[in-house]
Amino acid sequence: MERLPGFRDFYPEPLPPTKDELWSMDARNHIFDTWRAVARRYGFREYDGPPLEPLELYTNKSGDEIVAQLFNFEDKGKRAVAMRPEMTPTLARMAAAQERAYKKPFKWFSIPQLFRYEKQQKGRKREHFQLNCDIIGENDRAADAELVALLIDTLRALGLTSADFVVRLSSRNAWTEFFASRCPDATKAYDFFQVVDKLERNRAEDSAALLAPLGFKLEEVQAFITGGQPNAELQLILDQLTARGLREFVRIDYGVIRGLAYYTGPVFEAFDIKGEFRAICGGGRYDQLIKQVSGGKVDLPALGFGMGDVVLFELLKSRGLLPAFTAGLAAYVLIEDETLRAESLRVVQQLREAALPTEFSLTPAKGDKQFKRALELNAAHTVRLERQPDGAVVARVKHLATRTENVVAPGEVAVRLGAKP
Amino acid sequence: MERLPGFRDFYPEPLPPTKDELWSMDARNHIFDTWRAVARRYGFREYDGPPLEPLELYTNKSGDEIVAQLFNFEDKGKRAVAMRPEMTPTLARMAAAQERAYKKPFKWFSIPQLFRYEKQQKGRKREHFQLNCDIIGENDRAADAELVALLIDTLRALGLTSADFVVRLSSRNAWTEFFASRCPDATKAYDFFQVVDKLERNRAEDSAALLAPLGFKLEEVQAFITGGQPNAELQLILDQLTARGLREFVRIDYGVIRGLAYYTGPVFEAFDIKGEFRAICGGGRYDQLIKQVSGGKVDLPALGFGMGDVVLFELLKSRGLLPAFTAGLAAYVLIEDETLRAESLRVVQQLREAALPTEFSLTPAKGDKQFKRALELNAAHTVRLERQPDGAVVARVKHLATRTENVVAPGEVAVRLGAKP
Numbered sequence: 001m002e003r004l005p006g007f008r009d010f011y012p013e014p015l016p017p018t019k020d021e022l023w024s025m026d027a028r029n030h031i032f033d034t035w036r037a038v039a040r041r042y043g044f045r046e047y048d049g050p051p052l053e054p055l056e057l058y059t060n061k062s063g064d065e066i067v068a069q070l071f072n073f074e075d076k077g078k079r080a081v082a083m084r085p086e087m088t089p090t091l092a093r094m095a096a097a098q099e100r101a102y103k104k105p106f107k108w109f110s111i112p113q114l115f116r117y118e119k120q121q122k123g124r125k126r127e128h129f130q131l132n133c134d135i136i137g138e139n140d141r142a143a144d145a146e147l148v149a150l151l152i153d154t155l156r157a158l159g160l161t162s163a164d165f166v167v168r169l170s171s172r173n174a175w176t177e178f179f180a181s182r183c184p185d186a187t188k189a190y191d192f193f194q195v196v197d198k199l200e201r202n203r204a205e206d207s208a209a210l211l212a213p214l215g216f217k218l219e220e221v222q223a224f225i226t227g228g229q230p231n232a233e234l235q236l237i238l239d240q241l242t243a244r245g246l247r248e249f250v251r252i253d254y255g256v257i258r259g260l261a262y263y264t265g266p267v268f269e270a271f272d273i274k275g276e277f278r279a280i281c282g283g284g285r286y287d288q289l290i291k292q293v294s295g296g297k298v299d300l301p302a303l304g305f306g307m308g309d310v311v312l313f314e315l316l317k318s319r320g321l322l323p324a325f326t327a328g329l330a331a332y333v334l335i336e337d338e339t340l341r342a343e344s345l346r347v348v349q350q351l352r353e354a355a356l357p358t359e360f361s362l363t364p365a366k367g368d369k370q371f372k373r374a375l376e377l378n379a380a381h382t383v384r385l386e387r388q389p390d391g392a393v394v395a396r397v398k399h400l401a402t403r404t405e406n407v408v409a410p411g412e413v414a415v416r417l418g419a420k421p
Numbered sequence: 422m423e424r425l426p427g428f429r430d431f432y433p434e435p436l437p438p439t440k441d442e443l444w445s446m447d448a449r450n451h452i453f454d455t456w457r458a459v460a461r462r463y464g465f466r467e468y469d470g471p472p473l474e475p476l477e478l479y480t481n482k483s484g485d486e487i488v489a490q491l492f493n494f495e496d497k498g499k500r501a502v503a504m505r506p507e508m509t510p511t512l513a514r515m516a517a518a519q520e521r522a523y524k525k526p527f528k529w530f531s532i533p534q535l536f537r538y539e540k541q542q543k544g545r546k547r548e549h550f551q552l553n554c555d556i557i558g559e560n561d562r563a564a565d566a567e568l569v570a571l572l573i574d575t576l577r578a579l580g581l582t583s584a585d586f587v588v589r590l591s592s593r594n595a596w597t598e599f600f601a602s603r604c605p606d607a608t609k610a611y612d613f614f615q616v617v618d619k620l621e622r623n624r625a626e627d628s629a630a631l632l633a634p635l636g637f638k639l640e641e642v643q644a645f646i647t648g649g650q651p652n653a654e655l656q657l658i659l660d661q662l663t664a665r666g667l668r669e670f671v672r673i674d675y676g677v678i679r680g681l682a683y684y685t686g687p688v689f690e691a692f693d694i695k696g697e698f699r700a701i702c703g704g705g706r707y708d709q710l711i712k713q714v715s716g717g718k719v720d721l722p723a724l725g726f727g728m729g730d731v732v733l734f735e736l737l738k739s740r741g742l743l744p745a746f747t748a749g750l751a752a753y754v755l756i757e758d759e760t761l762r763a764e765s766l767r768v769v770q771q772l773r774e775a776a777l778p779t780e781f782s783l784t785p786a787k788g789d790k791q792f793k794r795a796l797e798l799n800a801a802h803t804v805r806l807e808r809q810p811d812g813a814v815v816a817r818v819k820h821l822a823t824r825t826e827n828v829v830a831p832g833e834v835a836v837r838l839g840a841k842p
Contacts, residue, residue: 001478001514001714003471004502009515012466012529016522025467041773043748043780043798045433046446050424050548051472051534052492052504057422071473073494076538081425083473083504093422094430101437103794105783108433113472117497127471142783153773243763244770293422327464342664349665352462352574359464362526362563373524377464 006118006126013325023313026325028129031158031309031316032111035131038154039109042146044133047108049090051115055080057089060293071115071126083115087132088262088286088304089293095136095302096294104137104300107146125310133283134304136290141233144266144285144303145240151270151281151305152241152249158312159321165280168253169238169268172284174231175257178224188214196221197257228252233266262286265303272315280315281307330356330417331397332374334384336367343393344385347410351383354419375400383413427539427547434746444734447746449550452579452730452737453532456552459575460530463567465554468529470511472536476501478510481714492536492547504536508553509683509707509725510714516557516723517715525558525721528567546731554704555725557711562654565687565706565724566661572691572702572726573662573670579733580742586701589674590659590689593705595652596678599645609635617642618678649673654687683707686724693736701736702728751777751838753795755805757788764814765806768831772804775840796821804834 003009010025036046055072072082084090087110095108110132118124133150135143148167155165175196179189195202195210199221208218230238230252241247258267267284271277283305291299316322331351335344344360351358359377361370374382384396395413398405408416424430431446457467476493493503505511508531516529531553539545554571556564569588576586596617600610616623616631620642629639651659651673662668679688688705692698704726712720737743752772756765765781772779780798782791795803805817816834819826829837 001475001481001716003514004473004475004496004500005498007471007473009471009518010467010469011515011519012468012523014522016519018519018522020518022519025469028469029467037776038773040749041776041778043750043778045748046431046450047433048431048446048449050428050430052425052428052536052548054422054425060422068497071496075425075492076489077426079425093424094432097430097441098432098437098439098443101439102433103797115473127473138783140784146783149770239763240766243766245767246770295422327466328461329464342660345661345664346666349570349667352459355458355462357462357464362559362567363561376524 004126005120006124008125008127012327024322024325027313027316027322028309030322030325031312032129034157035109035111035154035307038157039131039133039150042107042150042153044107044109044150047091047094047110048112049084049087049094049110051084051113052081053084053090053093055082057093057293058082058085060089069116069118071117084112085114085116087112087114087130087306088134088289091132091134091304092290092293092302095300096290096298099136099298099300102136105135105143106137107133107135109133129309131307131309132304134302136302137300138303139287139301141236141266142240144233145237145244147283147303147305148237148250148268149241149244149246151268151283151307152246154307155270155280158316160315160319162248163273164315164319165249165270165272167250167268167270168256169230169234169250169266170252170254170256170258171231171234171266172257172263173233173265174254177231182220183215192216193257197259199225200255225254228254237266258282258284262289262292264288268305270307276318277311277315280311281305326378327359328357329359329374329377329379331358331381331383331413332370332377332379333358333360334367334370334374334382335360335364336370336384337387338364340385340387340393343410347383347385347395347413350411350414351417351419354414354417356414356417356419381417385410425547426541427545429546429548433748445743445746448734448737448743449730451743451746452733453550455578456530456532456575456728459578460552460554460571463528463571463574465528465530465571468512468515468531469533470505470508470515470531472505472534473502474505474511474514476503478514478714479503479506481510490537490539492538505533506535506537508533508535508551508727509555509710512553512555512725513711513714513723516721517711517719520557520719520721523557526556526564527558528554528556530554550730552728552730553725555723557723558721559724560708560722562657562687563661565654566658566665568704568724568726569658569671569689570662570665570667572689572704572728573667575728576691576701579737581736581740583669584694585736585740586670586691586693588671588689588691589677590651590655590671590687591673591675591677591679592652592655592687593678593684594654594686595675598652603641604636613637614678618680620646621676646675649675658687679703679705683710683713685709689726691728697739698732698736701732702726747799748780749778750780750795750798750800752779752802752804752834753791753798753800754779754781755788755791755795755803756781756785757791757805758808759785761806761808761814764831768804768806768816768834771832771835772838772840775835775838777835777838777840802838806831 010023013026070082263284264287265285269279270281285303287301382398395410434447491503684705685708686706690700691702706724708722803819816831
């Protein structure tokens with residue numbers, strides 16, 4: 001039986017040599033652990049919601065056309081439900097429900113698995129994990145700076161540098177001002193942004209033809225994008241990033257507009273410098289969404305970003321930033337004398353109780369076979385009990401990197417390997 | 422908009438005072454972190470599979486009646502799919518697909534979220550998380566002992582003792598022998614086990630009436646259960662647990678039979694001693710399952726257990742073993758002089774780069790308000806920059822538990838708070 005197309009199996013390393021597409025659970029944990037650690041350093045707190053939500057939560061926000069991309073169905077209670085395609089609606093629902101209990105602004109993160117019924121294409125998954133970091137209840141652009149700094153430090157903590165990635169920072173407000181300064185007819189704004197959003201994908205002559213009836217020349221739109229002069233809100237963000245020493249990671253780039261979704265202020269995307277991959281991360285302000293999801297009951301400004309695991313994994317791999325992961329064993333206990341199995345088990349237990357990852361052979365095996373296994377597993381030490389001529393039992397503790405050996409009492413092995421006495 | 426019934430929202434602590442049933446994300450992380458840490462100490466490696474699988478993966482194993490309990494549907498590609506109700510079929514699929522690359526026995530764990538369309542009852546969820554630990558490819562009962570030891574140490578690592586829980590150890594083989602020694606007609610075995618499985622739930626006279634035509638007296642069946650003499654395979658397990666110093670956590674109890682599912686050898690369940698909750702954990706040997714799931718291609722003995730988060734959470738809470746969780750802040754940086762905001766931001770950045778969780782007020786606020794916030798957040802220290810009469814800037818670092826204060830250069834705050842220089 002096969003897994004479903006677009007879904008992933010995560011195996012322990014070393015991964016099997018196979019044509020089947022397998023993913024490393026160890027690399028996934030490395031990425032998740034880093035995500036969590038950096039978010040917590042920034043004072044962000046973790047939350048989670050259900051992976052299955054009422055379908056309405058998504059159609060309310062994105063319209064019915066989103067249904068074509070969802071894993072949605074009717075459950076046995078006749079409810080229209082969908083596997084979550086993004087986290088922001090769940091966050092907005094949860095924040096609106098309990099916002100009075102949390103002092104504003106509150107900074108929350110989550111690592112949900114998200115699901116979309118994408119067309120089958122190479123490298124296109126139907127699920128991925130995504131770090132979501134959001135700040136709720138703060139209008140000041142200092143919050144936008146905090147969020148962009150977190151994004152930068154998350155990527156740096158994974159080993160990426162300013163030679164690897166850049167954050168392209170833009171502003172919906174800058175575009176609105178640009179539009180208003182040249183076109184007094186606000187009803188044309190939606191069509192204008194539609195064209196701008198697709199500039200990078202469409203042919204120049206097609207974009208020019210679409211802009212002309214709106215009263216814009218392609219050249220002036222392009223000049224605005226490449227001009228890259230920060231407006232007032234972006235300047236505030238840049239100043240705070242400069243104070244943090246993070247200015248070099250950011251570029252003003254009005255080519256980023258983040259679709260036509262719910263963003264209202266500064267928006268940004270992170271890309272690899274070489275342009276080999278899709279966006280690593282995207283986000284911005286969405287000051288109206290919580291009001292919308294709560295049916296007008298709760299009105300809080302908010303901003304956030306999402307960083308998926310698939311592109312990030314590919315980028316880290318291509319930059320050699322994913323080490324070979326092992327079981328991280330402190331010790332492999334060799335049992336060469338079966339009359340000492342019970343005493344060896346006691347040592348295994350002592351090591352594990354001292355939080356030292358420890359392995360041994362569950363069944364009798366030749367000494368050299370056990371030793372080979374200890375090497376394969378990359379254990380830091382071997383421990384071998386030995387009965388002395390006088391009947392006393394001692395433990396031989398070998399450090400495998402240096403092959404130095406110490407002889408200690410069996411009860412002292414854990415302390416020898418670094419456990420607190 | 423409400424979340425779906427039977428699903429949970431996980432919020433950061435302190436949880437809001439509300440009648441709505443909210444769950445603590447911090448407690449969940451505490452449980453998951455402990456699960457992972459102990460499994461790794463035992464040399465178990467983590468894996469994961471898709472939360473959505475072909476429906477056939479479950480109907481093949483459990484028959485069509487399971488469909489009534491599933492979140493199943495037809496996806497947009499006309500595939501019959503189901504949200505995973507348990508992890509073992511996915512594990513069996515994954516192990517069978519790649520077993521040649523992993524040296525036997527391999528020990529794997531996972532923390533999947535599982536889904537069942539349960540009838541709506543108080544305390545009955547439609548999703549839960551479950552620690553799954555399995556050993557693949559080992560016939561020796563030493564593997565069963567290793568697995569039971571892991572189960573015990575997982576609960577001990579959460580603070581539970583032999584006064585809180587017991588592992589009831591049983592054996593399918595012991596029951597088969599008991600049956601065969603009294604009834605030569607093997608075709609009656611299935612009916613017999615049906616009755617035994619329901620002994621604890623059914624009335625005595627009903628059980629007796631069902632046993633009589635099979636040639637058994639209720640009294641002899643009950644005597645076998647309460648007699649609790651270990652058979653040979655259970656004695657091997659007990660001996661190894663004794664060697665590890667874990668004997669006191671285990672009781673032979675043939676009342677445990679683990680339904681009529683796929684178990685083939687030793688089986689076990691962990692319960693709270695007071696009998697207040699459902700089983701904390703259940704597992705055993707299922708030597709035929711991988712063969713079945715792989716269509717006969719791969720034949721490997723296997724054993725495992727599943728430990729759900731809901732009962733465990735309730736038990737830990739009732740025993741006072743869930744502390745109040747905080748953001749774990751090393752520092753709250755007070756910005757009382759706005760002309761020092763940029764320099765304060767630099768200190769915030771230095772602390773965070775030194776992996777010290779650090780908070781500050783994103784916007785100007787009164788000094789006492791900021792200090793109050795630092796106390797609410799339970800920060801270990803406050804840090805406040807101050808301009809001296811000579812123009813130099815110093816940092817006042819206050820340890821909040823003792824209220825002792827030190828004055829250092831701004832660039833030295835991180836080292837003062839424990840960062841490596």
